[in-house]
Amino acid sequence: MINLRRNKDLAAVEGRRIGLDSIMTVLAFVLLLVIVVIPISMIIYNAFFFEGKFTFGLIVDQLTRSTTMSSMWNTVKIGGLVTLFGTIVGVFYAWLLGRSNIPGKKLMRSLFTIPYMFPPFLGAMAWDLLLNGRSGYLNRWLMQTFNLSSAPLNINTVWGIVFVEISYYFPFVFMQVVSALERMDPTLEESARIAGAKQGTVIRTITLPLVVPAISAGALLILISSLAHFGVPAILGFSQGIFTLPTRIFAVISRSGGSFEGIRQAAALSILLVIVVALALLLQRKVLSSGGYDIIKGKSMRPTLINLRGARIPLFIVALVTLVVIVIVPLVMIFLVGLVRAYGLPLRPENFTLANYARIFTTSGTVDSIKNSLVLAISAGVISMVLGTLIAYVVQKIKPKGTGVLEILSVLPYSIPGTVLAIGVILAWSGSLRVNLYNTLWIILVAYIARYLSFSMKTSSAALLQVHPSLEEAARTCGATHTESLKDITLPLIRPAMISGFFLIFLPAMREVTTSVLLYGPYTRTLGVQIYSLRDAGMMPQAAALGSVAIVLIIVINAIVNAITADRKGV
Amino acid sequence: MAYVRFENISVSYGDNQVLKNFSLSLEKNEIMCLVGPSGCGKTTLVRCLLGLTRPDEGEIYVDDRCLFSSKRRINVPAERRGIGIVFQDYAVWPHLTVKENVAYPMRKKRMKKEDIDRRVRDVLKQVSMSEYINHLPGQLSGGQQQRVAIARALMSSDDLIVMDEPITNLDAKLRDQMLNEIRDIQRNLGTTIFYITHDQKAALHLGDQLAIMNEKGELVQIGSDEDIILRPKSRFIFEFIGVTNFIPLKRVDSGYKLDLGREMIPWPESVPEDAEQIKLLEMGTRPNDITFDDASPIRAKVKRAVFLGSEYDYFIELGDREIRVQQSTLDAALVGVAKEGTEVGLRFLNPHYYEAKRREA
Numbered sequence: 056m057i058n059l060r061r062n063k064d065l066a067a068v069e070g071r072r073i074g075l076d077s078i079m080t081v082l083a084f085v086l087l088l089v090i091v092v093i094p095i096s097m098i099i100y101n102a103f104f105f106e107g108k109f110t111f112g113l114i115v116d117q118l119t120r121s122t123t124m125s126s127m128w129n130t131v132k133i134g135g136l137v138t139l140f141g142t143i144v145g146v147f148y149a150w151l152l153g154r155s156n157i158p159g160k161k162l163m164r165s166l167f168t169i170p171y172m173f174p175p176f177l178g179a180m181a182w183d184l185l186l187n188g189r190s191g192y193l194n195r196w197l198m199q200t201f202n203l204s205s206a207p208l209n210i211n212t213v214w215g216i217v218f219v220e221i222s223y224y225f226p227f228v229f230m231q232v233v234s235a236l237e238r239m240d241p242t243l244e245e246s247a248r249i250a251g252a253k254q255g256t257v258i259r260t261i262t263l264p265l266v267v268p269a270i271s272a273g274a275l276l277i278l279i280s281s282l283a284h285f286g287v288p289a290i291l292g293f294s295q296g297i298f299t300l301p302t303r304i305f306a307v308i309s310r311s312g313g314s315f316e317g318i319r320q321a322a323a324l325s326i327l328l329v330i331v332v333a334l335a336l337l338l339q340r341k342v343l344s345s346g347g348y349d350i351i352k353g354k355s356m357r358p359t360l361i362n363l364r365g366a367r368i369p370l371f372i373v374a375l376v377t378l379v380v381i382v383i384v385p386l387v388m389i390f391l392v393g394l395v396r397a398y399g400l401p402l403r404p405e406n407f408t409l410a411n412y413a414r415i416f417t418t419s420g421t422v423d424s425i426k427n428s429l430v431l432a433i434s435a436g437v438i439s440m441v442l443g444t445l446i447a448y449v450v451q452k453i454k455p456k457g458t459g460v461l462e463i464l465s466v467l468p469y470s471i472p473g474t475v476l477a478i479g480v481i482l483a484w485s486g487s488l489r490v491n492l493y494n495t496l497w498i499i500l501v502a503y504i505a506r507y508l509s510f511s512m513k514t515s516s517a518a519l520l521q522v523h524p525s526l527e528e529a530a531r532t533c534g535a536t537h538t539e540s541l542k543d544i545t546l547p548l549i550r551p552a553m554i555s556g557f558f559l560i561f562l563p564a565m566r567e568v569t570t571s572v573l574l575y576g577p578y579t580r581t582l583g584v585q586i587y588s589l590r591d592a593g594m595m596p597q598a599a600a601l602g603s604v605a606i607v608l609i610i611v612i613n614a615i616v617n618a619i620t621a622d623r624k625g626v
Numbered sequence: 627m628a629y630v631r632f633e634n635i636s637v638s639y640g641d642n643q644v645l646k647n648f649s650l651s652l653e654k655n656e657i658m659c660l661v662g663p664s665g666c667g668k669t670t671l672v673r674c675l676l677g678l679t680r681p682d683e684g685e686i687y688v689d690d691r692c693l694f695s696s697k698r699r700i701n702v703p704a705e706r707r708g709i710g711i712v713f714q715d716y717a718v719w720p721h722l723t724v725k726e727n728v729a730y731p732m733r734k735k736r737m738k739k740e741d742i743d744r745r746v747r748d749v750l751k752q753v754s755m756s757e758y759i760n761h762l763p764g765q766l767s768g769g770q771q772q773r774v775a776i777a778r779a780l781m782s783s784d785d786l787i788v789m790d791e792p793i794t795n796l797d798a799k800l801r802d803q804m805l806n807e808i809r810d811i812q813r814n815l816g817t818t819i820f821y822i823t824h825d826q827k828a829a830l831h832l833g834d835q836l837a838i839m840n841e842k843g844e845l846v847q848i849g850s851d852e853d854i855i856l857r858p859k860s861r862f863i864f865e866f867i868g869v870t871n872f873i874p875l876k877r878v879d880s881g882y883k884l885d886l887g888r889e890m891i892p893w894p895e896s897v898p899e900d901a902e903q904i905k906l907l908e909m910g911t912r913p914n915d916i917t918f919d920d921a922s923p924i925r926a927k928v929k930r931a932v933f934l935g936s937e938y939d940y941f942i943e944l945g946d947r948e949i950r951v952q953q954s955t956l957d958a959a960l961v962g963v964a965k966e967g968t969e970v971g972l973r974f975l976n977p978h979y980y981e982a983k984r985r986e987a
Contacts (some may be wrong), residue, residue, distance in 0.1 A: 383746045525717040529775075531704035532676050532711045533782050534734035539705075543730070 083449040087464040094479030101322040113323040126303040134282040137220045142274045145228025153236035174221040174566035176286025177602045181385035186210035211295045222381035228273030235269035283472030285569040301474040325475040395598035410598035424585035432564035435503035436557040443511030450520040467518040469509040473569035494576030511556035518552030558616045629654035635684035657819040659829035662839030668822045677704035710779030710787035716771045718763045731782040749777045788820045861980035871949040875907040886945020900977035908982045913952040915975045922971035
């Protein structure tokens, strides 16, 4: 034993130092107060208090307007339909790719996750270009070919919105269920076969019930996302006067030109949206209430694949067509329209030009928007990663009094629609609390951190749970201080999770439009906002060109992420 | 004076009092095994010694250095206690190589690089892991990871190592091997080892001294292996340490009779005085303390005989009761194996007398 430090032991009398643990705990609480509690409280305050007095007036006023009621009804209808059909589609393809002998599984699996990265509002733009009631390319072609007097298909309807949202949200269920199916203990199904059940009976009575928790987790994600979704209904619905609550809030804000009255109305609408989301969550919990099963074994065992026999090729074609429709068609459409000289010209090579792409890099507004999005996505990613890990550490390892509150506060913004969060951030940080961040990038950053904090908090939490306390304790007994044990042991062990947490935030932040469309100022347009405004101004080819750049950017970054994470698994 | 001293340690988690006024001493250069059933507070005691759990009250000394004292408000932080620990789950850091794992304690002491390298090589040789020096723990088996953990503990301290159920996760054969290796290392280095286990066999195998705890977290006996096996202080220890047979004794006139349910037969041995005070008396024996003797008046029937290589294990019907008897293969060769279904006479050696447990009706 070395005696160098022994004289210090005399100073090891208790109670003199403030521990690292208590610093982290206090920090976690303060940060969540600022980032989450204040904006949410501001919405509630402004929706229920008028000139310092409590009143239901504002809410009642909103509820008596027919526009509000129709937006609410649209929100619920679209959310419900998207969840229902998205879940069905997701489960079907999860089973097909996870458990059958359909050809080309590996490639199809990665293609099926593309919609997950693809910004839905770009998809909506693509479908609008194809199937717009008046001017869609496909509609015009159909009218010419079959001599029709009116457009046969119209995407600018509630069903059109539902269709586009399904194609971007079904991967939530697909990915959850496919991984549950693949990791399911195959003996569960084999025992049923041995007990005399037919293939179909096994699927119906064993496989499906066992993946219900995964299905319901995925369906919940679809429901929350769809109810809060802004991009698709904004692009497809505005022209036809079809509003959902998030797009109505946006319309109220933009029509009022930033006046306080408009923001108060938006606050009241936000409360209604939160209520709708909360009711939907309750309902969903009732419908899909089920205990979790421990069906997943740690050992990797290959589940038996089901032979589709004669249905193999037809089902393969169905899957292929689905992929072409939801992935390839919108992608190609955006790239092609980005090439045409002027909007409306037929998509023929003689009309193509690279000028739109060139203009992206020469127009300062557009270049700035790419820069802004990069700066925002990187800083939101880094900050949320650090804060999320800090909170996860406090929740998982320190477990102070009020851990539950901490946990709820950090996950809460996830189920709060981005539109509502934006209203809260406007109310909190544009001067009313003596801090004015309006029209700066900071206000968007604060909103992003609140919105994405739970992503990194969840991945870091899961990683920290894997780090057994004895690993840190072993370091302590080896002579490491608390700080050193964190630095030498815990942080290196959860580093991969922190990095994947970063990209989980970086990618959606890169293409974000819902919150930034409410928060941007003249010099703080984001990539999403810029595409949206270009389209709004009728500059369709430029919007499409910028959209293509965004897609390429996201695909490249995603490929880099996959390469990095694949590398890490090898260690 | 003892090398390690726990004095009146009390620990509670919320309302749950785990340890109350617990005292225990360890002598230098010996292996002390602390044995007790799961959840009796063994691990809590270890955590107090390491500085990972703060006792509510009491004092802890190692080599006259006070590590904890509630009265004097001393609580040396874990990193300055300089005690080696081997955890049940090894706690080998998965992101560091064997070398980095083992070198960690010395790096924290800011030793010179050459010194560290030399020590690491020495210690890895001790635990026969030299060839794995640059492996990551994921590439090692459970037993090898355990060796790394022991090597790391040796780097923390040559003087005192705590092992908390270090071999529970290994298979039976490897367990024996590891126990022998731990024993050898201790003999070579003279390290004091505080070994915590719920497995009385491992404790008997390893310990110079055994300390037995009951499920209430009280220390019930300290002694050598012979003390514990031959002279258990209480029925709890007697039962805890191995397989036992109990037969009630009834007082009849001036003597005692074995209560076999449907009949009573006179008990040929004399009952010690202090046992005579007990109302409901039971006689306890271990299976290997019962021998076959055709001359004995205690008659029984062999129900089943199992040959286990080094011994025969019998299930024997004695009246309405079933008892276990063990016969070493050597004895069996000398006296003969009792066949299933035959009648035998039994003789009880080294009987213990305890109060009967209250049985539920």
